[in-house]
Amino acid sequence: MNLQSGTYYWPATLPDPPTYPALSEDLVCDILIVGGGSSGAQSAYALANSGLRVVVIEKNTIGSGSTATNTALIQYSGEKMFTDLIHTFGEEATARHLQLLRQAIDQLETTAGNVAMDFEFRRRDTLYFASCDEDVAKLHKEYQYLKDHGCSLDFWDRKTVKAHYPFSHEAAIYSYGDAELNPFKFTHALLQDAAAKGVGIYEHTAMNGHRYDRERQRMIVTTRGGHHIDARYVIFAAGYEGIDIRKEPQASFVSTYTVTTEPIADLSSWYNRTLIWETARPYLYLRTTADDRVIIGGLDETTDIAEQRDNKLHHRQQQLMDALRQRFPDISFELAYANTAFYGGIRDGLPLIGQYDDYPHCYFIFAFGDNGTVYSQTLVNVIVDDIVQGYSPDMELYRQDRPVLNSVST
Numbered sequence: 001m002n003l004q005s006g007t008y009y010w011p012a013t014l015p016d017p018p019t020y021p022a023l024s025e026d027l028v029c030d031i032l033i034v035g036g037g038s039s040g041a042q043s044a045y046a047l048a049n050s051g052l053r054v055v056v057i058e059k060n061t062i063g064s065g066s067t068a069t070n071t072a073l074i075q076y077s078g079e080k081m082f083t084d085l086i087h088t089f090g091e092e093a094t095a096r097h098l099q100l101l102r103q104a105i106d107q108l109e110t111t112a113g114n115v116a117m118d119f120e121f122r123r124r125d126t127l128y129f130a131s132c133d134e135d136v137a138k139l140h141k142e143y144q145y146l147k148d149h150g151c152s153l154d155f156w157d158r159k160t161v162k163a164h165y166p167f168s169h170e171a172a173i174y175s176y177g178d179a180e181l182n183p184f185k186f187t188h189a190l191l192q193d194a195a196a197k198g199v200g201i202y203e204h205t206a207m208n209g210h211r212y213d214r215e216r217q218r219m220i221v222t223t224r225g226g227h228h229i230d231a232r233y234v235i236f237a238a239g240y241e242g243i244d245i246r247k248e249p250q251a252s253f254v255s256t257y258t259v260t261t262e263p264i265a266d267l268s269s270w271y272n273r274t275l276i277w278e279t280a281r282p283y284l285y286l287r288t289t290a291d292d293r294v295i296i297g298g299l300d301e302t303t304d305i306a307e308q309r310d311n312k313l314h315h316r317q318q319q320l321m322d323a324l325r326q327r328f329p330d331i332s333f334e335l336a337y338a339n340t341a342f343y344g345g346i347r348d349g350l351p352l353i354g355q356y357d358d359y360p361h362c363y364f365i366f367a368f369g370d371n372g373t374v375y376s377q378t379l380v381n382v383i384v385d386d387i388v389q390g391y392s393p394d395m396e397l398y399r400q401d402r403p404v405l406n407s408v409s410t
């Protein structure tokens, strides 16, 4: 899959990252993780203390997939509102999903304090505004749901929005305790820690085949270099390219655009440096960075053809810069990086763990959706419990064959 094109900010923040060798021999391990992006790193980090022999293979270099374009707003609220998810999954499952996402954000904060490399995790509040007056009632219903489930947030009217920002909207949810991070450093930080605890990490090592040894109940993965890795379990953390390995009918793709500005001298008109997004679909979203840049993304296109996606980059980057200047007219923004990427979703609105009969002893992390980093953390927790303890009570909620009240057409 041709994932993305353009220029990338995050890798530039760590110009001399840790490197790992290519695999040069056959290996036997308990768990093989295919993919060295943030999901693979989260898996490796979670398993590093398990006493199991864990190996990660990455076909390119660490963090060079969607991790390099991830704008890394760390939130529990996603494209589909919880008040809508209830119609598909019911009250209990939706409330459990919310609880697990909030726990995952807390876990990311704990991880930030436990690894050596600073991955720029910062707690941030979020402004989630109604893009049009018709969305106000829906937004208020969502606010009430989140409030009833223990989330810390306020409902703001136009006057209150205007009092805090240089723009105004009819209403907004102002929520406390979301976060942001640097996804490239995050991935390297976790893998560096995992490597120090004995996890084997190999770059420039692509999986290009597999077979299942039924008698020994082991997966034998073949690499492009002709080596074999004999594993009890395989976790496919190949990001959107996971569907090149195993098709999943619930997955869908659009194209999206982001720009990152040069550092800004004065961000004081940006109240609390909040994460900002809106109820429109597709939506625009904004954040600031540790070195005082601004990232804005959105303007999604329905195409999943790379050439069509790339042809629109120049025009879309101008539109994103205009949207930024319109919201913060007192700030002088200069474009530094711009890219376009495929962006995956799961049709029924929840991230998904693929477990298929044709891939025994394997878990596919399909953490697709706007909160991919938080979804991956949640799915990794479920998978690790399933492997290490033999059971996770939440597997049924995230497996591809989960029960739904009203199925979404695929």
Ligand SMILES: Cc1cc2nc3c(=O)[nH]c(=O)nc-3n(C[C@H](O)[C@H](O)[C@H](O)COP(=O)(O)OP(=O)(O)OC[C@H]3O[C@@H](n4cnc5c(N)ncnc54)[C@H](O)[C@@H]3O)c2cc1C
Pocket: 034, 035, 036, 037, 038, 039, 040, 057, 058, 059, 060, 061, 062, 063, 064, 065, 066, 067, 068, 069, 070, 071, 072, 073, 074, 075, 205, 206, 207, 208, 237, 238, 239, 240, 241, 242, 256, 257, 258, 297, 341, 342, 343, 367, 368, 369, 370, 371, 372, 373, 374, 376
């Ligand atoms: C523009 C954009 C904005 C986003 N914004 C947000 C956001 O604000 N918040 C958020 O939480 N999420 C966001 N996401 C989602 C987020 O980027 C993803 O959830 C996350 O990066 C996924 O990481 P990953 O490790 O699963 O995938 P990747 O980073 O793509 O890593 C997968 C790795 O697997 C490797 N691989 C693939 N096939 C093989 C093979 N056969 N053998 C060996 N290695 C292989 C690839 O080379 C790649 O490095 C955004 C995504 C995009 C595109």
